[in-house]
Every structure is written in structure tokens, then in C-alpha cells.
Amino acid sequence: MATYRCPQDGTRADAADLTWCCPVCRGPWDLDFDVRSAASLNSLTGRVNSLWRYEEALPLGNPAVSLGEGRTPLVPLTASVSAKLDYLMPTLSFKDRGAVMLAELARRLSPERVVADSSGNAGTAVAAYCARAGLPCTVYVPEGTSPKKTEQIRAHGARLEIVPGNREATARAARAAADAPGTFYASHVFNPYFLHGTKTYVYELWEDLGGSLPDAIAVPVGNGTLLLGAALATSELLAQGLIDRRPALIAVQAEAVSPLAAAFRAGADELLDSPDHVSPTLAEGIAIPRPPRARQILAAVRESGGTFLTVAEDRIRTAQQDLAARGFFVETTGVACWAAVGDWTDRSVVVPLCGAGLKTGLAGADPAAAS
Structure with a gap:
């Protein structure tokens, strides 16, 4: 079993313990474990059709609790923008x-x-x-x-x-x-095993695109679990020689609740002062005023050459309707990336459709109704 390590002060703990945070700073853990030798595209043929096919990159193997998660479709939306349909999961979300x-x-x-x-x-x-x-x-x-x-x-x-x-x-x-x-x-924020699950999103992109990645990967960011998983995967793929460049990570937040975007634009390594109260937003799943992994999120975006984008409530509402008109009924948080980059034409980008529209319904006229 791998070892927990605090990214702030270097404290370590056995991952077999029920210690959910660093006992010194009470911050979230990272995970130290060795990714095994690279798996070629050809070696994946015939493997289980779930995220467990990337066994060399995962800290656990031979699962007893799988529901067949992963291997969601990648579908073009425009000439430049494609969508990964992560709402087609057993519980209808990428989580x-x-x-x-x-x-x-x-x-x-x-x-x-x-x-x-x-x-x-x-x-x-x-x-x-x-x-x-x-x-x-x-x-x-x-x-x-x-x-x-x-x-x-x-x-x-x-x-x-x-x-x-x-x-x-x-x-x-x-x-x-x-x-x-x-x-x-079972914290999707504090326990790093969660991030090593979300990183399979990028391994699937790599496989589906024939051993390459798009110019940019856009993800909605609240606590940053999908973004940090993407950063892990791109680093691992690069270190294994399976890609020759890292795509830019585009972090998308609702304009109404965008503490990370504000810190990024200010050139800060940490969050600026952020109040407990948050404004109502249709993107309820990313309305996080104080994400515990803020420092790591900001660093990951900068290291990738990416940026933060914010979207207003009317853009979220319009994006949900637009995707529905294209055949995809996605919850309001899950359309934020399409709202941010749907009109891009200068570089290839993939957006996740993270959760099914049945989870929240169609956005009404009042954004407070979804908060």
C-alpha cells in the first residue's frame, strides 16, 4: 500500500491508517507510490472495459467493488471542441x-x-x-x-x-x-486516492486519441478534484514518454463564486480573503469558497501553461439549453466548461459533461433556485 504525504510540511502516514488529514497542519494528503512501467496502446487491447484497464498507474488493483465505471464516450461538438460524456457513469457523474x-x-x-x-x-x-x-x-x-x-x-x-x-x-x-x-x-477532497481515480479521465483521452492529448483540457473547478487528477495523469504520461507535451489546463469557475480565479489573476499562490457566504449560482457543484487544495490547483494550472475562465449565470443557462438542443441533457455545473470554451476555434480542447441533467433539472429564470 502507498504512503500518505502532506504537501505542506512533509509529514507522512501509512495509507492503511484511518488518518484522514495531516495531524500537524490538518491539511489534505498527497499519495506517494510508484507508477509501474508504461502500458503501450497495443497492450490495452483485450483488457477490462473500465478505468481499471490502466492498472499500472493505479495505487489499487483487483477491485471487488467496481460497477463498470469509466471508458465514457468522446464526442465532437465542433471542429475544435469535443465532449467526454462522464455523465454516462453508474451514478450519473464523473465522481x-x-x-x-x-x-x-x-x-x-x-x-x-x-x-x-x-x-x-x-x-x-x-x-x-x-x-x-x-x-x-x-x-x-x-x-x-x-x-x-x-x-x-x-x-x-x-x-x-x-x-x-x-x-x-x-x-x-x-x-x-x-x-x-x-x-x-471518504473525502473526495482530502483523500488522494480519489485524485488517482479521476486521473483516469485523461488516460482515457490519451487512449481514445491514439496516444496523444488535445491542446487544452477544460474542467470545472470547485475543490479541483478533476483538475488535479488531470495534472497527475499528464505528468505521469509525460514522465513515461507516452506524450511529448502537456496540454494546457483550463480551469472554469462560476463568476458568482470564483475565489481561485481571483487568486490566479492576482498572481497569488494562495486564496485571497474569501467569505463564508457565497452568492447563489446555477453551478452549485463548484460553489466552493475555500478549497483546501487551492495552492495545488493554482500551481497545476500555471505549470501547464493554462488559465482560469469564469462564466456568468446567463451563460450557464444558455449553455445548458444549447447542449440539450444538441442532444445532451447535462446538469448546470457540468455545462460550465462548454459555456466558457464552446466558441473556441484556434486550438483543440476537450470539455467534460460531468453530471446528468436529471440530477438538477433545466435551469429556470432564477439562479437562486438551484443553489
């Missing part, structure tokens, strides 16, 4: 990529309980994979979470804790519960 890693790790550690916190999609994914693993699970969500998402969580047998207040209050409640003995905190 399955990381949730299966957390549930598989938890199964091996046999905790008394699993807890998670989420604005909806991550909680649904953790609930589903814990059900598959036979693990008791409690999911904390903020009040105002889409009833369709809370219904999914309950359907998988998880206990639902609805927390008064915003996403930050929900995270604090879950972390307090995670400190109880015998608890595995």
Missing part, C-alpha cells in the same frame, strides 16, 4: 472515478463506518460504492441540495445528514464525525 477508489480502499481497511460530505454527486457516488462494498455509510449534505440527489443517496441505503448552512458548514460537520475512532472519511 464515480474517485468514489470507487475510496470504497475499495475502505473495504480493505474494514472500518466501522464510512462518512462523506458533498453537494450531491460525490455523496451519491460514495453511497453507491459503499453499498456495493457492504459498508455502512453516512453522507452529509447542505440544506438546499437537489432533492433528486438526496433521493439517490437514500436509495443506495446511506444515512443522510442534512446540515443547516452552506457547503463549508457541511464539510466541518463531516470532518468532526470523521475524527471518531473506527471511521473512514
